[in-house]
Amino acid sequence: MTNTTTASTTLDTAAETRHQGLHLQDVTLELGDGEGTVRALDQVNLEVNAGELVAIIGPSGAGKSSLLAVAGALASPTAGDVRVLGRDLAAVRSDGGQGALARFRREHLGFVFQSGNLIPALTSADQLRLAYRLAHRRGRTRTFDPSPFLESVGMGHRADSRPGQLSGGERQRVGIARALVNAPGVLLVDEPTAALDRQRSQDIVKLLAEQCHEKSIAGVMVTHDHEILPCCDRVLEMVDGQLTPVRE
Amino acid sequence: MFLALRELAFARGRFSLMGVVIALIAVLMVLLSGLSAGLVNDGVSGLKSMPVTSFAFDEGTKADNAFSRSIVDDEQIAAWKEQPDVATASPMGASIMNAETDQGLQVDLTLFGIEPDSFLAPELSAGSALGAPGGIIVSETLRGEGLELGSVITLDQVGTELEVIGFTDGQATFGHVDVAYLPLGTWQLIAAGEAPDGAAPTAEQLAALDFEYASVVAIEAVDGSPLAKGDADALAAGDSAAGTTSMTLEQSFNASPGYQAETLTLSMIQWFLYAIGALVVGAFFTVWTIQRGHELAVLRAMGASARYLLRDGLAQAAILLVTFTALGAAIGVGLGALMPAGMPFSLEAGPIALASTITISLGLVGAAIAVLRVTRIEPISALGGTR
Numbered sequence: 001m002t003n004t005t006t007a008s009t010t011l012d013t014a015a016e017t018r019h020q021g022l023h024l025q026d027v028t029l030e031l032g033d034g035e036g037t038v039r040a041l042d043q044v045n046l047e048v049n050a051g052e053l054v055a056i057i058g059p060s061g062a063g064k065s066s067l068l069a070v071a072g073a074l075a076s077p078t079a080g081d082v083r084v085l086g087r088d089l090a091a092v093r094s095d096g097g098q099g100a101l102a103r104f105r106r107e108h109l110g111f112v113f114q115s116g117n118l119i120p121a122l123t124s125a126d127q128l129r130l131a132y133r134l135a136h137r138r139g140r141t142r143t144f145d146p147s148p149f150l151e152s153v154g155m156g157h158r159a160d161s162r163p164g165q166l167s168g169g170e171r172q173r174v175g176i177a178r179a180l181v182n183a184p185g186v187l188l189v190d191e192p193t194a195a196l197d198r199q200r201s202q203d204i205v206k207l208l209a210e211q212c213h214e215k216s217i218a219g220v221m222v223t224h225d226h227e228i229l230p231c232c233d234r235v236l237e238m239v240d241g242q243l244t245p246v247r248e
Numbered sequence: 249m250f251l252a253l254r255e256l257a258f259a260r261g262r263f264s265l266m267g268v269v270i271a272l273i274a275v276l277m278v279l280l281s282g283l284s285a286g287l288v289n290d291g292v293s294g295l296k297s298m299p300v301t302s303f304a305f306d307e308g309t310k311a312d313n314a315f316s317r318s319i320v321d322d323e324q325i326a327a328w329k330e331q332p333d334v335a336t337a338s339p340m341g342a343s344i345m346n347a348e349t350d351q352g353l354q355v356d357l358t359l360f361g362i363e364p365d366s367f368l369a370p371e372l373s374a375g376s377a378l379g380a381p382g383g384i385i386v387s388e389t390l391r392g393e394g395l396e397l398g399s400v401i402t403l404d405q406v407g408t409e410l411e412v413i414g415f416t417d418g419q420a421t422f423g424h425v426d427v428a429y430l431p432l433g434t435w436q437l438i439a440a441g442e443a444p445d446g447a448a449p450t451a452e453q454l455a456a457l458d459f460e461y462a463s464v465v466a467i468e469a470v471d472g473s474p475l476a477k478g479d480a481d482a483l484a485a486g487d488s489a490a491g492t493t494s495m496t497l498e499q500s501f502n503a504s505p506g507y508q509a510e511t512l513t514l515s516m517i518q519w520f521l522y523a524i525g526a527l528v529v530g531a532f533f534t535v536w537t538i539q540r541g542h543e544l545a546v547l548r549a550m551g552a553s554a555r556y557l558l559r560d561g562l563a564q565a566a567i568l569l570v571t572f573t574a575l576g577a578a579i580g581v582g583l584g585a586l587m588p589a590g591m592p593f594s595l596e597a598g599p600i601a602l603a604s605t606i607t608i609s610l611g612l613v614g615a616a617i618a619v620l621r622v623t624r625i626e627p628i629s630a631l632g633g634t635r
């Protein structure tokens with residue numbers, strides 16, 4: 001009896017955690033020191049649920065990348081709380097320092113960078129294998145098969161190509177597949193379509209939205225490209241470190 | 249090593265360029281080590297092969313060229329024989345002379361005068377032991393230059409004729425000059441200036457000579473005693489009793505002509521080579537790491553720990569260093585086999601292994617300092633284009 005209760009509680013917590021997605025409360029980030037301090041984020045509140053893709057637009061220097069850095073455990077906020085999948089990042093940091101943050105990143109977060117940022121030496125399949133190896137114990141890595149991930153982004157046929165042999169759009173797809181390998185709860189995307197033409201941009205963003213919906217991932221995408229916004233579930237604008245909704 | 253191996257294969261052009269430099273350094277290192285061992289042999293193989301633990305020189309003899317400078321008398325010899333822990337002590341004469349063979353070949357000889365039945369008697373590869381006043385045993389290396397058993401050698405200036413009755417087992421040279429062993433009596437006859445001109449010395453001449461001097465006292469200490477270990481106090485005790493200055497066999501190498509200058513120069517060149525190798529490898533990996541800066545930041549953002557990247561980078565450097573040092577050493581050994589016979593060159597496994605290990609280790613230190621850079625890479629710089 002007791003056992004069942006405990007088990008169901010754990011399940012509930014896990015489900016709840018999953019649903020909590022990304023949660024930023026009154027987050028402020030000041031960069032630089034002394035005279036040249038810049039307030040890159042000013043009391044930002046943001047709630048992204050699992051299964052939705054939120055777009056963030058805004059002028060250059062507004063703090064969009066800074067927002068991703070804070071949400072992605074790459075920078076610690078000057079003030080405010082960042083919760084990822086229910087975990088307080090400040091607590092993770094104080095428990096285990098940078099090592100714990102790195103571990104948190106590889107286990108729970110996915111990054112898609114501008115122009116893919118693949119490792120030049122690795123084939124598409126190896127890009128995914130490396131990401132998998134980072135997050136798993138040795139021994140379990142042999143059985144990992146990257147092809148379903150590559151197929152889900154339509155790159156199954158280019159598994160053995162290196163980034164140099166891929167087009168910008170193809171690289172971005174491999175980058176997305178790589179970000180999904182470790183089943184992240186939160187996906188952070190920085191200007192994924194900067195180097196792509198219109199049609200390809202649409203395809204990439206549709207793919208991202210589809211993956212977020214399908215796999216219950218909380219997605220945040222920073223972009224300058226207004227044409228891709230219809231594919232996103234919500235749009236917010238960042239101006240001078242402050243976030244305002246454009247379309248709910 | 250997942251990434252390390254794939255990057256080695258991917259950037260094989262750049263890595264082989266670095267590898268060739270490492271291999272060339274390794275080739276040079278093997279050749280230097282061969283030359284250095286060869287010079288050591290050429291300088292002191294005549295001493296090395298002796299079962300001597302220490303030599304006693306006359307008190308206050310200057311360290312360089314001490315063998316031909318020193319003169320000890322029979323009292324000093326006798327005093328050493330009396331010392332505790334001395335198994336045997338025997339006088340030895342040493343001098344360098346020019347000579348000419350009966351085939352008109354000019355040779356330089358280090359004359360080592362020894363008591364024929366003493367522990368100093370050399371191992372032979374051919375011929376018979378010392379005994380006859382005019383018989384000498386010469387270094388095996390002279391065989392290659394046309395000397396045979398029965399060849400007659402005439403010493404310049406004094407004109408004394410000596411006959412080759414044996415060859416040593418292996419090279420016996422001293423100060424780059426071939427050694428000729430001869431009976432101490434004959435050596436004393438030559439040293440006293442009473443050796444016959446145009447003839448071989450006779451037993452009567454030896455018996456008539458009143459000259460009880462030699463160059464040094466060669467000492468063989470009792471196995472395991474302090475004296476055998478070259479203990480300074482034990483040597484000093486003997487010295488004060490006999491009025492001599494002692495050197496262990498090893499120390500006496502420095503008393504061989506030119507030995508110290510040669511080995512010092514060569515080991516300096518070697519250490520410079522190691523340092524250059526480490527710096528070149530360090531510079532290469534610095535550039536390589538900086539070049540991969542963005543890629544490394546991306547990996548850090550993806551959650552790779554700094555330790556993982558450090559280990560990967562070091563594994564890469566180790567693979568590169570070990571592979572190409574081994575390749576270079578193999579080429580060096582191959583080249584060494586092609587060296588002309590007259591060259592003082594000798595390849596020994598020990599020094600080559602040591603030199604390879606130092607090249608690899610110092611290279612790794614250079615690489616480690618460069619690769620340590622990955623710990624300073626900010627994962628946040630993966631965001632945006634270039635920040």
Ligand SMILES: Nc1ncnc2c1ncn2[C@@H]1O[C@H](COP(=O)(O)OP(=O)(O)OP(=O)(O)O)[C@@H](O)[C@H]1O
Binds near residue numbers: 060064065067632
């Ligand atoms: N390391 C830093 N030190 C000081 N100020 C910084 C640093 N990094 C960024 N900033 C400043 O913080 C502000 C926000 O930068 P951020 O990169 O988040 O902007 P962004 O919205 O992503 O711009 P873009 O669209 O050009 O990428 C800018 O004013 C920038 O100059």
Ligand SMILES: [Mg+2]
Binds near residue numbers: 064065066632
């Ligand atoms: Mg930006």
